[in-house]
Amino acid sequence: MVLSSSLSHLALLVSLSANNVLAAPRPSSPMSLSMNLKRRVPEARSADDISAWAANNKLALEAKYGNTKSIAKRSSGQNLIVNQKADSSFFGSLAVGTPPVAYDVILDTGSADLWLASSDCADSACDGVPTFKASDSSTFQNKSTEFSITYGSGAAAGSLGEDVVQMAGFSVSNQIFGVCDQVTDNLLNSPVSGLLGLAFQTIASSGASPLWQTLASSNAWDQPLMAFQLTRYNNDSKATDLEPGGTFTMGATNTSLYTGDIDYNDIPDNDESYWLQTVSSITSQANSISISSGSSALAAIDTGTTLIGGPADAVAEIYSNIPDAEAGTGQLEGYYIYPCSTTVNVTMAFGGKSWAISNADFQAEQLNSNTCMGAFFSLETGSNAPAWIVGDTFLKNVYSVFRYNPASVGFAQLSSEALAMNGVNGASTPSATIGSAAATVSATAGTRDANSAVALFHSSPSTTGPIISLLAITMTMFISLRLV
Structure with a gap:
């Protein structure tokens, strides 16, 4: 990977990580729309x-993890993802308010709150970022409740509000979210305006039901699950600012993007907080790694984290099998370096099938012409957090499914169609379009509105990011993932 002298890029990675450092029946013919993504050359x-980035990344991830009635089913929504800056972030949009305005947000299975930067935010982090103006929405309600959330690399604070939030053809009429007039540096990077947490309500700082959980529990989806396929560009020196980032599907799986069965494993002990899995085995250069049992084997599957953090002894053992690998020192403490010429073979399993991590993803950074930094690093999480944080280093190699009921995570082998998307320069991002949303649910009652809601996505004067389009049953949109 090409090295960068820009500390701002490193700060982006750290901020992204901080907010995160925190076989179901297949649909016979899911209707969906797709959208192209783009990405920036590092x-x-x-x-x-x-x-410096590595040190802050490790601290940020440790900080993050330290501390109804049913409605008629409403098919599924499929969206293409935007890959930005060599897999450092994947961003997309949702719409808020009446009339609805689109905002780019980070999608993060490692947290559970939705928040947007407020038009009252005077912090430098909000400069050049499209912000939410409550007075522009006729349906906004101020909850008069303070809101704050802290990530490893910063914090956001403001108050809670309630409004219509639309995404991928679905609408929640009274979604509670944070409207933040205080945002610390590095937490936002234009055009991203906030973050959408995709973990469970039990870890939401606001206490509110996450958008996805309201939809899943209300039977708004054909199937109570959401799925990701992520592309890889970190080994492509010709990658542009934005590249196709893969596909995010709500309410179904996309059978064209994976082959064989989805290997589901239930969340241990019904602990619905993070998307937890038990690490059952790891191999390094074909050698088995010793994995502790119990809580020491728990892993959060986190789309908002770039790398993979785990217990120091297990991580050290992984690198002990890699010729000439050495523990990092100084700001690289907790990380490991090794010769870039070495092809590394690592696999992970979570109670079922073992999944290989590509050498390109294991090679997280190139320090010089001969030395690379590995994607596994040691970290210490809090007593109530999982010992392992498994991010996109792993997830780019599988089709991942997050199922609400029964609560579980599934992985499947990527199809040739999905793999062919890696490293392929894509078309420009789509422009705004107008469509209709078919289903509206209530975050509190979980019931469907009598009339379908019409969603007119448009950009406010300050909106510079990609705008999403809702078209009939499906919608094309961008997704954003916070990476460590």
């Missing part, structure tokens, strides 16, 4: 810059 970075 600038050359020095070894010192990478070391």
